Amino acid sequence: MSVTPEQSAEALQGMFKFGQSMAANFFDFLSKQGAAFQQVAPAQAPQLPLPEAEELARLQKELAESHARLWAHMSQVKPGEPAEPLVKPPAGDRRFNAPEWSSSPVYDYIRQAYLLNADYVAKVADALPVADGRTKARMQYLTRQYIDAMAPSNFAATNPEFIQSALETKGESITQGIKNLIGDMEKGRISMTDDSAFEIGRNLATTPGSVIYENELIQLIQYAPLTEQVYKTPLLIVPPCINKFYIMDLQPANSLVRFIVEQGFTVFLVSWKNTKESEAHFGWDDYLEKGPITALQVVRDVTKVDKPNVLGFCVGGTILSSSLAVLRGKGEDPAESLTLMTTLLDFADAGEIGCLVDEASVAAREASIGRGGVFSGRELAQVFSSLRANDLIWQYVVGNYLKGKTPEAFDLLYWNSDSTNLSGPFIAWYLRNMYLENNLRVPGKLEMLGVKVDMGKVDLPAYLLATREDHIVPWTSAYLVRQILGGETTFVLGASGHIAGAINPASKNRRSYWTSDSTASVPEEWLETAVEQKGSWWLHWAEWLKQRSGEMIAARNKPGNAKYKVIEAAPGRYVKETV
Known part of the structure; x- marks a missing residue:
C-alpha cells in the first residue's frame, strides 16, 4: 500500500483522533446514563468518575504508538497480496471473517484500527476509579454495548459486505434490507429467525x-x-x-x-x-x-x-x-x-x-x-x-x-x-x-x-x-x-x-x-x-x-x-x- 509521508501523517492523525473521539463520546454516553438515573432516583444515581490524568495520558500514548505500528505494517502491504493482520479480533468474534475485509487494504485497515480504538476505550473504562464491584461490572457492560455499537461492520459506509451484496444483486439487497427494516419496526423487534416457519402446537410444543x-x-x-x-x-x-x-x-x-x-x-x-x-x-x-x-x-x-x-x-x-x-x-x-x-x-x-x-x-x-x-x-x-x-x-x-x-x-x-x-x-x-x-x-x-x-x-x-x-x-x-x-x-x-x-x-x-x-x-x-x-x-x-x-x-x-x-x-x- 504505497503512500506519501503526508498521507501517512494524515491517516495516523485521523485514526488517533477517532480513537480519542470514541472515548469522549463514551464519557458522554455514560453521563447520559447517569442523568437518566438522576431523573428517576436522584438519591441513588451513581456519579461518573474520571480516570487519573497520568493514567489517561499513558493510555493515549499507547494508543498513538499502536496506530503508528499498524500504519507502518499496512504500508508494507503490496497490492493484491493478502497480509496477516497485525491486530486480530478476540476468539469467537465473527464480525470481520468475510473475505471482503481482508481482500481490500482499506477495509483491512479500518477493521484493525477499530479494534485498536475499541481496546483503548475498554482500557479507559477499566481505569475509572470505581471500587464497588457491581458498579464496575455495570461500567464494563455499558462499555461493551458502546464498543459493539461503534463497529464499522454495523454501517453501510464502512462494511464491504454491504457493497459486495449490493453489486452482486444489482441493488436488490438494499431494497430488501429496507423492507426488512420496515417490517421489523412494525413488529417492534429485530427478526432473528423465520417466524413463519413455526407455530406453537403445530411444530413446537407438540408432546401430546x-x-x-x-x-x-x-x-x-x-x-x-x-x-x-x-x-x-x-x-x-x-x-x-x-x-x-x-x-x-x-x-x-x-x-x-x-x-x-x-x-x-x-x-x-x-x-x-x-x-x-x-x-x-x-x-x-x-x-x-x-x-x-x-x-x-x-x-x-x-x-x-x-x-x-x-x-x-x-x-x-x-x-x-x-x-x-x-x-x-x-x-x-x-x-x-x-x-x-x-x-x-x-x-x-x-x-x-x-x-x-x-x-x-x-x-x-x-x-x-x-x-x-x-x-x-x-x-x-x-x-x-x-x-x-x-x-x-x-x-x-x-x-x-x-x-x-x-x-x-x-x-x-x-x-x-x-x-x-x-x-x-x-x-x-x-x-x-x-x-x-x-x-x-x-x-x-x-x-x-x-x-x-x-x-x-x-x-x-x-x-x-x-x-x-x-x-x-x-x-x-x-x-x-x-x-x-x-x-x-x-x-x-x-x-x-x-x-x-x-x-x-x-x-x-x-x-x-x-x-x-x-x-x-x-x-x-x-x-x-x-x-x-x-x-x-x-x-x-x-x-x-x-x-x-x-x-x-x-x-x-x-x-x-x-x-x-x-x-x-x-x-x-x-x-x-x-x-
Whole structure:
C-alpha cells in the first residue's frame, strides 16, 4: 500500500483522533446514563468518575504508538497480496471473517484500527476509579454495548459486505434490507429467525397432553404416557415465568418433556400466563401460591401420590424452591426430590444481569410498577439480547438490513423472540430481594405467604445442573445452592451456556458434562476432582430420578380426574398469547 509521508501523517492523525473521539463520546454516553438515573432516583444515581490524568495520558500514548505500528505494517502491504493482520479480533468474534475485509487494504485497515480504538476505550473504562464491584461490572457492560455499537461492520459506509451484496444483486439487497427494516419496526423487534416457519402446537410444543387446571396465573398440563407402564411417582415441572414453557418442549428431537415421558414418567408442567392488566397486581406470594403450591396439590389429587418429584428451571427453580420452603415452614413434606436447572438461590454473583440491577434501577421499577403495572416482555428480551449484542443484535442488523437477507428458521431463536410480560409487583420484589439484597439465602429474612422461609428446611434430595459457559447463572453461583438447601445434593456441570447446555437432547447425545462425588464448599475445588462424561446430562439425570420414583404401575391413560377435568388439549391457550 504505497503512500506519501503526508498521507501517512494524515491517516495516523485521523485514526488517533477517532480513537480519542470514541472515548469522549463514551464519557458522554455514560453521563447520559447517569442523568437518566438522576431523573428517576436522584438519591441513588451513581456519579461518573474520571480516570487519573497520568493514567489517561499513558493510555493515549499507547494508543498513538499502536496506530503508528499498524500504519507502518499496512504500508508494507503490496497490492493484491493478502497480509496477516497485525491486530486480530478476540476468539469467537465473527464480525470481520468475510473475505471482503481482508481482500481490500482499506477495509483491512479500518477493521484493525477499530479494534485498536475499541481496546483503548475498554482500557479507559477499566481505569475509572470505581471500587464497588457491581458498579464496575455495570461500567464494563455499558462499555461493551458502546464498543459493539461503534463497529464499522454495523454501517453501510464502512462494511464491504454491504457493497459486495449490493453489486452482486444489482441493488436488490438494499431494497430488501429496507423492507426488512420496515417490517421489523412494525413488529417492534429485530427478526432473528423465520417466524413463519413455526407455530406453537403445530411444530413446537407438540408432546401430546391435556390442560387439566387453570387459574389467573397458570395452566397445568398433564402429558399423555408414551409407555405402557410408568413410575408411580410423577414429576412436576416449573419453567421460568420470564419465558414461555416450550423451551422444555421444542420439537420432538430436542424436547426435554418428551424425553422424560419416554423414560416412563407421568409429567405435569406449569404454563405461566402472559401477564396483562388484569394480572398486573400479582406479587411474589401470588406466583408461589397460584403457581407451584397449587400445581403440587392438583398433581397429588390426580395421581394419589403425596410426594411428587419436582423440577425448576432458572427463575422457575427459585420460585419452586421458595414454594417448598413455605410448605416446609408450615410443617408439610411436599416432595420426594428436587431438580434445579441453572438456578440461583444465592445472588451474590448473579452474572451479567446482576450488574444491571442497582438501587437506582430497582427504585425506579418500584416507583413505576411496584404497586401495579406490567413489565414489558420485549424490554426484558432486549436486556437479555444486549448481553450478547454481537450475536443477538448486530449480527441481524447487518444480515437483515445491510445485506437484505432473511434469517434462517431456528426453533430456539423463535422461542427467544417470543417474549412474555410480567406483573410489576412481582418483578420489583424479585429484583430487590434477590438480585439487589440477596435475602433468600438468609434463614428467616424473607416472609412469604406468612412464613419466614428457611431454605435449609428444604431437605429433600436435590439434583443441581449448572452450565459452564452460563452468563446468566454463573455455574459457581449455582454451585452455592449446595450450601443453602438442607438435603443431600448431586451437582452436575454441563457444557455450553444457559440454554444450549440445559437443552442438550439425549437423541443427539452431543457435548459433555462433569460429575464428581466431592462435596467441597468451593466450586473450583469440586471442578478439580470432576470427571468429564461424553454426551447429554439428561441420561445421567434420568437414572438419578428413576431411583426416587417408586415402582412401575400401569400408565395413567386418562388425564385429570372427576375434580380436575380436561379443559383443552396441550399446549393450551396461555402459551399462545402474545405480548
